[in-house]
Amino acid sequence: MDTTPQDLPHLFSQLGLANDDKAIEKFIREHQLPSNILLQQAAFWTVSQKHFLAECLNEDAQWTEVIDQLDTLLRQTKSKAL
Template sequence: MDTTPQDLSHLFDQLGLDNSEQSIATFIANHTVPANVLLCQADFWNDSQKSFLKESIEEDAQWSELIDHLDTQLR
């Protein structure tokens, strides 16, 4: 059982991104996902990040709720 806390900081860590509050805020401010594009298809993710996001949503994994939250913030 994975006991990793479920918050944006840890999601960004899972994605291999800087997970400080300032870096998360900057990332969200500097990236937008167009309405007709799935979050996992946004052009600013690398292939590994895209796979993680896609698989987490498809499998309704532990990260899916946070990924949905991030998706909302990037729109």
């Protein structure tokens, strides 16, 4: 059983990204998504990041809720990450 906390810092860590509050806020500010692009299809992800996100969403995995939270944050014009 995986006991990793399901929150934005740990999701960013899973994606191989810096996961401190400032890094998350900067990422969200610099990677806003238009409504016609699915999160897992965004051009700023690597192939492995896209695969991870798509797999989690398709399988309704433990990360789905946090991925949905990130998706929402990436669609806000002036978001506050935390």
